[in-house]
Amino acid sequence: MSGLLALPIALPIGAAAVSIVVGRWRAAQRVIGVVTLVALVADAAVLLARADSDGAVVGQAGGWEAPFGITLVADRLSAVLLLASLATLLAVLVYAIGQGGVERNHVGFHPVYLTLTAGVSAAFLTGDLFNMFVSFEVMLTSSYVLLTLGGRRDQVRTGMTYVVISLVASVLFLTALGLIYSSAGTVNLADLATRFTQLPVGERQALALLVLVVFGIKAAVFPLFFWLPDSYPTAPTAVTAVFAGLLTKVGVYAIIRTQTVLLPPGDRPQVLLLSVAAATMLIGVLGAIAQNDIKRILSFHIVSQIGYMVMGLGFFTVAGLGGAVFFVVHQIITKTTLFLAGGLVEHRTGTGNLDRLGGLVRTAPAAAVLFLVPALSLAGIPPFSGFIGKFALIDAGLDDGWWGVVAVSLLASLLTLFSMTKIWAGAFWGEAEPVGPGHRLPGLMVGATAALTALGLAVAIFAGPLYALSERAADDMLQGTVYVQAVLGR
Amino acid sequence: MTIVLAAAAAALFGCGTFLLLQRQLTRVLVGLALLSHGANLVIILAAGGRGAPTFVGGDEDRALLDPLPQAFVLTAIVITFGVTSFLLALAYRSWLLTGDDEVQDDVEDRLIVTRWSVSEELIDAEEAALAAHAEDVARREMDEEAHR
Amino acid sequence: MTRSPIMDTIADLVFHSAIVLSLYFLFAGHNQPGGGFVGGLVAAAAVVVYYVAGGMDEVRDLSRFRPWTILGGGLVLASLAALVPLVAGDALLQSDYVEGDLPVLGHVKLTSTLLFDSGVYAVVVGLVLMVFEGLGDEPEAEDHT
Numbered sequence: 009m010s011g012l013l014a015l016p017i018a019l020p021i022g023a024a025a026v027s028i029v030v031g032r033w034r035a036a037q038r039v040i041g042v043v044t045l046v047a048l049v050a051d052a053a054v055l056l057a058r059a060d061s062d063g064a065v066v067g068q069a070g071g072w073e074a075p076f077g078i079t080l081v082a083d084r085l086s087a088v089l090l091l092a093s094l095a096t097l098l099a100v101l102v103y104a105i106g107q108g109g110v111e112r113n114h115v116g117f118h119p120v121y122l123t124l125t126a127g128v129s130a131a132f133l134t135g136d137l138f139n140m141f142v143s144f145e146v147m148l149t150s151s152y153v154l155l156t157l158g159g160r161r162d163q164v165r166t167g168m169t170y171v172v173i174s175l176v177a178s179v180l181f182l183t184a185l186g187l188i189y190s191s192a193g194t195v196n197l198a199d200l201a202t203r204f205t206q207l208p209v210g211e212r213q214a215l216a217l218l219v220l221v222v223f224g225i226k227a228a229v230f231p232l233f234f235w236l237p238d239s240y241p242t243a244p245t246a247v248t249a250v251f252a253g254l255l256t257k258v259g260v261y262a263i264i265r266t267q268t269v270l271l272p273p274g275d276r277p278q279v280l281l282l283s284v285a286a287a288t289m290l291i292g293v294l295g296a297i298a299q300n301d302i303k304r305i306l307s308f309h310i311v312s313q314i315g316y317m318v319m320g321l322g323f324f325t326v327a328g329l330g331g332a333v334f335f336v337v338h339q340i341i342t343k344t345t346l347f348l349a350g351g352l353v354e355h356r357t358g359t360g361n362l363d364r365l366g367g368l369v370r371t372a373p374a375a376a377v378l379f380l381v382p383a384l385s386l387a388g389i390p391p392f393s394g395f396i397g398k399f400a401l402i403d404a405g406l407d408d409g410w411w412g413v414v415a416v417s418l419l420a421s422l423l424t425l426f427s428m429t430k431i432w433a434g435a436f437w438g439e440a441e442p443v444g445p446g447h448r449l450p451g452l453m454v455g456a457t458a459a460l461t462a463l464g465l466a467v468a469i470f471a472g473p474l475y476a477l478s479e480r481a482a483d484d485m486l487q488g489t490v491y492v493q494a495v496l497g498r
Numbered sequence: 499m500t501i502v503l504a505a506a507a508a509a510l511f512g513c514g515t516f517l518l519l520q521r522q523l524t525r526v527l528v529g530l531a532l533l534s535h536g537a538n539l540v541i542i543l544a545a546g547g548r549g550a551p552t553f554v555g556g557d558e559d560r561a562l563l564d565p566l567p568q569a570f571v572l573t574a575i576v577i578t579f580g581v582t583s584f585l586l587a588l589a590y591r592s593w594l595l596t597g598d599d600e601v602q603d604d605v606e607d608r609l610i611v612t613r614w615s616v617s618e619e620l621i622d623a624e625e626a627a628l629a630a631h632a633e634d635v636a637r638r639e640m641d642e643e644a645h646r
Numbered sequence: 647m648t649r650s651p652i653m654d655t656i657a658d659l660v661f662h663s664a665i666v667l668s669l670y671f672l673f674a675g676h677n678q679p680g681g682g683f684v685g686g687l688v689a690a691a692a693v694v695v696y697y698v699a700g701g702m703d704e705v706r707d708l709s710r711f712r713p714w715t716i717l718g719g720g721l722v723l724a725s726l727a728a729l730v731p732l733v734a735g736d737a738l739l740q741s742d743y744v745e746g747d748l749p750v751l752g753h754v755k756l757t758s759t760l761l762f763d764s765g766v767y768a769v770v771v772g773l774v775l776m777v778f779e780g781l782g783d784e785p786e787a788e789d790h791t
Contacts, residue, residue, distance in 0.1 A: 011732045014737075017738075028715075028721065029719060067738070069738045161595050165592075168592070178577075182538070182540075185541065187540065586777070587777070
C-alpha cells in the first residue's frame, strides 16, 4: 500500500540521479525519463482506482505514526489530479524529445524535469503543511532552472522576476507555517483540521487568510497574478506548456485543500473567494485581448481560467467544488495542449506574433486542427470538456443564487471565445504570410499534441463518470471528517 | 528573550523588504536572504520556551526543547542555500550579458504603457525596435539550432 | 595568480583537519549535532580554503570526478536509501540499525540512515563544487556557457 504512494515521489528523484550520472548519453536519459513517467502514470491510475473504491490510501514515511511523522495521502481529489498531471508530463516530455532544442542542448533538462515531476507528485500526495512547502520548493526550484535553461537575455530578466516573486511567496509560506505551528502545535493537515476548531475564530481566519495569500501567489489569482504573463512566454515551448498546465493548478489544489481542511463550514471566506474569482476571470481575459503574441495571449488565459476554479471553490457546495475539480482536470490537459499547439505554430514558422502569421490552415493543417479543438474547449463550446466544466460551475452558482459572479463568468467566457477567434483569424486564416526559415514538424511533436488532444476529448466523452468522481471527491472534502478519519484513524 | 527574537525578526523583515525593492540583483539577493532569516526566526519563536515538555505527558523533569521547529528551520536553510546559489548564478549571468546586474525593463510592458499616452511616431519607433528585437532573438535561435 | 607560501602551508593543514571534522559530523549526526548536510558544508568550507590559496585549478585537482558525477552519485545513494525499505516491505525511508563492539572505537551503533546521510554529504559537496565551477573562474574562461 505504502509503496504505491511513495513511488511517485521517490522514483523520479532516483531516476533524476541516474539521469545525472549517465550525463551526456542522451539516449539513456530519454529512455529513463519516458520509462519513469510511464510507470508513474500506471501507478497513479492504480492509486485512483483504490482511492475511489476503498477510500483514501494513507502511508507514513519512515513508519512514524500520523501526527508525528510525514504522512502521504491519496484521496480522490489528489489521485485524480495526480493522474492528469503525470499523463500531461509524459506527453510533454515526448514533445520535448521530438522538438530537440532545449532537450538536446542541455544535459540538465532530463534530471530537472524528473525533479519537477517529483515535486508535483509530492505536492498532491503530502498530508502535512510543511511538506507541502518542501514539495513546492522542489517544484519551483526545478521550474527556475527550466525557465532559464539557455540563459538568453530576456530569459534572465523574466526568470529573475519569477524567482523573486516565488521566493517572497515562499518566505510568507514559511512565516505562516511558524505562526500555525505556534498556535496549533502541529502541521499535519488532518490534525490541524481538528485543532483549528479549538482556536479563536479570528485567529484561525487570519492564519487561513495568510495561507490563502501564499497559494494565491502560486496560483496567480487577482491581484497576485502579475508575474505570470510576464515570465511564462520566454521559456522554451515544452517548458511553458508544463508550467501552464501544472504549476498554477498545484496552487489551486493547495487553496482547495487548505481552505476546506483548515476552516469549519461556518468560517469559510465565501464572499472573498467569489470576488477574487470574478476579478481574476475578467482581468485575465481582458489582458489576453490586449496582447498580440500567441504565447502571451494564452498566458493571460491561464489567469482567467484560474478564476473559474476559485469560483467553484467559493460556492462551497458539492456541486460547485465538484465542478471545480472537473474543471482543474480539464484545464491541466487542455491548457497544455493549447501551448503545445502554439509551439507547433512557432516551430513551423519561427514566430508567434499574430501580425506576421496567416494562412496556416493550408500550410500546416495538422497544427490548425490540434489548435482548434482545445481552443474551442477552452472557450466552452459544446460538446468539449470546457463546456461541461463551465456548465457544471454555472449551474452550481445559479442553485445558490450567486447571480453576479455567474454573469461575470459568462462574460469572461464570451471574451475568451473572442480572443481564441483572434488567434484563429490571425494565424490560421487569411493570406499565407511569407514565413522565415521554418522547420518541418517532427512526428513526435505532432503525435504528443494529438495524444493530449485525444485525452481532452476523452474527458468530454467520459464526462459522466469523471464528473461523478469529482462530486464524490468534493463531498469528501466538504465533510472534512472523511480525510481526518483516513489519516488519524479516528 | 521572546521579545528580542521578535524584534530581530521584525528588523530582518524590514531590512529585507527594503533591499528587495532595489534594482540591483545582488541587493535583491541579500534582501531575500534576510527575509528568509526572519522567517526562520519566527519558526524558532514558534518552538516556545526552553524546558517545556515536547509532548503532552512527556518527560517533565528533563529540560527538552521541541525539536520539530528546528528540523523545519534546517530544511528551510537548506532550501534557501540552494536557491541562493541559483540566484547568484543568474545575477552573474546577467552581469556577463549586460555588464550590469540591474533588472531590465520589459519591452512589451513599456510598449503597452506608452501606447495610450505618447505620439504615434514614438509608438512606431518602439514597435519597430521590438520587432527588430524579436527577429534578432528568432534569428539567433535558428542560428544556434543550425549550428548544432 | 600570485601564491602565498604561508597560505599554501596553512591550506594543507586546515583542509585535512576540516575533512576529518566533516566525517566526524557525518557519523555522529544520527544522535548528536551534525549529519550529512552539516558535514558536507564543512567539507565544502575545506574546499574553499584551497580555492583561496590556489584558485580554481587547485580545486579541480582535488578529485578525479566531475562535480555533477559526485552530486548524481550522492542522489543515487540517498534515493536508494529511501527506496530499499519499500522493497523489503517497510515504509519509505524506514531505517534500521546494528550495534556492536569494535576494537578501537568501542561500542558503535550503525544505522541505515548513514547511507542517506552519506548521499546528502556527496550532494552538498557536489553542489558547492558546481557553484565553484560556474562562478569561481575568471570571466574570460566562461565563453562555453
